[in-house]
Amino acid sequence: MENEIHTGTISLGAKDKMALLDNLSTMLTAGISILEAVDSLIEDSKGSQLKLLTVLRKDLTQGKHVYHALARFPHVFDHVTVNIVKASEEAGTLDVTLKDIKNHIQKEMEFTDKIRSAMIYPVLIFMVFVGVLLMILVVVMPKMATVFTRMKVELPLPTRIMIFSSEFILNNSIALIIGVIVGIILLIILFKKKRSVVTGVLFSLPLISGLIKQIDIARFTRNMFLLLSAGLTLTNALELCADVVWRADMKRLILHAQKMVLSGRRVSEGFRDKKGFIPMIVVRLIEAGEKTGSLDRSMQDISEHMDYEVSRTLATLTALLEPIMLIFIGVVVGGMMVSIIAPIYSLIGSVNGG
Numbered sequence: 001m002e003n004e005i006h007t008g009t010i011s012l013g014a015k016d017k018m019a020l021l022d023n024l025s026t027m028l029t030a031g032i033s034i035l036e037a038v039d040s041l042i043e044d045s046k047g048s049q050l051k052l053l054t055v056l057r058k059d060l061t062q063g064k065h066v067y068h069a070l071a072r073f074p075h076v077f078d079h080v081t082v083n084i085v086k087a088s089e090e091a092g093t094l095d096v097t098l099k100d101i102k103n104h105i106q107k108e109m110e111f112t113d114k115i116r117s118a119m120i121y122p123v124l125i126f127m128v129f130v131g132v133l134l135m136i137l138v139v140v141m142p143k144m145a146t147v148f149t150r151m152k153v154e155l156p157l158p159t160r161i162m163i164f165s166s167e168f169i170l171n172n173s174i175a176l177i178i179g180v181i182v183g184i185i186l187l188i189i190l191f192k193k194k195r196s197v198v199t200g201v202l203f204s205l206p207l208i209s210g211l212i213k214q215i216d217i218a219r220f221t222r223n224m225f226l227l228l229s230a231g232l233t234l235t236n237a238l239e240l241c242a243d244v245v246w247r248a249d250m251k252r253l254i255l256h257a258q259k260m261v262l263s264g265r266r267v268s269e270g271f272r273d274k275k276g277f278i279p280m281i282v283v284r285l286i287e288a289g290e291k292t293g294s295l296d297r298s299m300q301d302i303s304e305h306m307d308y309e310v311s312r313t314l315a316t317l318t319a320l321l322e323p324i325m326l327i328f329i330g331v332v333v334g335g336m337m338v339s340i341i342a343p344i345y346s347l348i349g350s351v352n353g354g
Contacts, residue, residue: 009075010048010051010052010073010075010076011048011075011076012048012049012052012073012075012076014105014108014109015109016048016049017076017105018102018105018106018109020041020049020052020053021098021099021101021102021105022098022099022102023037023041024037024038024041024098025095025096025098025099025102027040028094028095028098029095029096029099034060034066034094035057035060035061038053038056038057038060039057041053042054042057048076052073052076055069055072055073056069056070065086065089066085066089066094067082067083067085067086067089070082070085078243078244079240079243080223080226080227080240080241080243080244081101083227083230083232083236083240084097084100084101084226084227084230084232085097085098085101087227087230087231087232088230088231090231091230091231093230093231097230100226100229100230101226104222104223104226107222107307108219108222111215111218111219111307111310114310114311114314115215115310115314118314118315118317118318121318121322122318122321122322122325125322125325125326125329126325129325129329129332129333132329132333133332133333133336134169136162136333136336137162137165137166137169138166138169138170140340141162141163141165141166141340142166142167142170144340145163145166145167148163148343151343154346155343156339156342156343156346158335158338158339158342159339159340159342159343161339162336162339162340207317207320207321210313211310211313211314211317212246212247213247213250213277214306214309214310214313215246215310216245216246216247216250217250217278217279217282217302217306218303218306218307218309218310219244219245220241220244220245220250220254221282221299221300221302221303221306222299222300222303223237223240223241223244224237224238224241224296224299225296225297225299225300225303227240227241228295228296228299229296234261234267234295235258235261235262238254238255238257238258238261238267239255239258241254242254242255242258249277250277253270253271253274253277253278256270256273256274257270257271258270260273266287266290267286267290267295268283268286268287268290271283271286281305282302282306285298285301285302285305286298286299286302
């Protein structure tokens with residue numbers, strides 16, 4: 001059956017992955033062997049989880065390690081998770097580590113949900129705006145254009161622009177729909193092939209830049225805590241964490257800190273070299289952790305602090321974005337309605353004047 005399974009294409013939802021890791025951890029803690037635990041889970045599994053467990057069981061019966069099987073599912077387990085499992089197997093703490101990974105995935109999921117929920121309202125407002133705009137141009141303006149033609153009055157520039165836009169959309173609707181679809185496809189392809197370029201432009205925007213920096217610090221420190229707790233060396237942990245951040249400059253900073261450690265200096269010194277990029281409170285907490293030999297605990301404290309900072313920044317941005325969007329939509333829609341009503345008032349004025 002394994003020969004039929006293409007492990008590189010299999011994916012697993014966050015909740016299913018959390019349940020799998022939690023069940024394995026619970027059974028290992030109870031003294032059940034890893035192979036027996038996998039056999040028990042296979043009985044109640046289906047779909048992608050069944051395929052994953054089948055491959056895992058096959059590898060275990062051949063004497064291979066758990067991390068070896070997990071590494072074959074890149075869309076399910078990233079490099080950080082695989083290396084954590086590898087270190088825990090060597091240290092004999094797989095049951096505890098699986099529970100830690102499950103908690104880590106849960107925090108990442110809550111973190112992502114927090115960001116997603118903050119964006120729901122602005123996106124919804126924007127979609128409503130686009131819908132109202134299209135309704136005015138496609139439904140209202142053609143009827144008003146007929147009325148204006150019959151009235152034979154000189155139309156102001158905004159009204160002529162709206163009539164032209166309406167006619168253009170109606171006369172080229174199929175071409176516009178195809179163009180939008182092609183544009184979306186090209187953006188997806190560009191994002192996949194030139195992701196760093198697209199994200200670099202997006203993350204440099206004024207309001208987004210600071211938020212992404214906070215998110216990167218939170219993700220970096222959370223993963224560092226997990227890696228260091230599992231027993232990985234500081235240099236290996238830094239190298240792996242360079243791949244979990246979004247901003248290219250943050251990745252360069254982490255790799256710079258790794259070079260500093262390799263040269264015999266402290267990781268906090270590497271972060272101090274880029275003064276102003278990393279908040280000083282973060283640098284000082286890392287420095288304190290190095291001096292007391294509890295760097296992993298310091299990383300956890302920083303991640304919790306940055307989670308709070310991200311939540312506060314999101315709340316501030318949302319509070320600023322909502323009125324700005326409402327004002328913008330009000331001005332645009334109001335301007336469109338004025339451009340429709342203005343010729344009518346002009347005609348009424350000319351009739352009264354006559």
